[in-house]
Amino acid sequence: MDQDRCVECFTCYRGLSTEHLNPTMVRTIRKVFGLLRMRFDPEPDVCPTAAIEPQELSWPRIVRRAFSDPLVPHESTGIHGRGTEEVKTNDVTFRVGEGEAGFTIEFGRPTVSTRFSDISKMTEALAKTGVEFETKNPVTHLMPDPSTGRIREDILEERVLSAIVEIKTRMERVPEMLRTVTDVARGLDTIVAIGVSTRCSPEGESALEEVLRREGYPFWRGKTNLGLGRRPAVPEPAPESVSVP
């Protein structure tokens, strides 16, 4: 096992079905079949000897698991996976309002993995534009001073399966943010997946679509929050009046 490449997602341990066969017997059968030039066609998701055991992790390596294993909740947010609610609960958190745009900038996805050093390059570039990072986001918790965007030194070389940075801007700044993110992404040794969200009008119209069309970004898939969530006794703040260019 290449310890540097392993992101501690625990999928090998959790995702494989297991038999509990005797390892010596399994090796012997394989050798006999090999000698006879015969091949057994086993189920591809079964470990015959249940040989994989998770290892105890300590800091800073444990960060890998927090960002790679979807069954481990982030301590900072209590959410499993990459630990963000984004606009999925916008109907009760009012995180992104009308005239605003939320960005989810995800590194390492799909299945490619990333290091925090690459994430830090992006967050430092974003910080220079003056945007604020979402406070309820696990990556923000790894910045000693979010105004610089710099991620703490001791984890920069840790590799994780993926991590999400979240920012929020006014709708007018969406083109500028998209340019910044795509420019920085070109210099990174990983994949960057971009999601951008907004609060719809009371009629269900999205002002963001016009902006994305104008900027030439194709979009056809996404997540639609149906607004069925309820936050008892807390009214949604009235949206500010915003002109979208």
Add this chain to the structure above:
Amino acid sequence: MTNTLHRYGAPETLENDFIVFAMSSRGINDRGSVSKFQEFLSIAQKHNPVNLGDATKGGVFRPSKSLNPLAHWFRKDERDPERLVAHVDQPTVVSAVFDNREALTGFLKEVREADLGLSINISSLTGRADEVAREAGITRHSVEYSLGFFGALDKLPDRATLSLATMCGHGMISFNFAKKMIDWVKEGRRTPKEASTYMARFCTCGIFNTTRSCSILNDCSHRNRG
């Protein structure tokens, strides 16, 4: 569940791929939400979902930790939606995957009537989600668009592999495993359904769409013969 956001594929390959998920917000409306999550899943069951999931416990397709060697020839279908519903015991994210618009519409109408108070999201083509929501009498609140992948794109595999692997957005289905399943189907060693089931077992959130996977694998297989 940003894990559902960036599914790869041309719009026409995503027309019948709908993931509906319910979640509460920590510290706001998560208290007493367990029974609501269970009700969401119970309603979903009535509309023939292709997959169901609980983000903390797994989907209906699960690995087994006590197989016997006969499983290589006679593997049981161990899906147990009832167990999945019964085992929801904490605030979580639950999901249901549908492969047709009619089932989704029926489900949404019932969820709306149930008035669970949870945040309900549809991950799909955004235009299609808006249409279906309106049919169910719901006006969307917020929307998040996937703008796709940027950066070191040379690290990505071919279209079919990417389409399969991104159906588990947490990255639990590796490119190599998806490629292997494509090869096995092409070689006739496994059916698309069997290969799809193997991959679905690795998706712990239960959002892998086995119907779409079969369709992708069938296409690969036919292209090989053509």
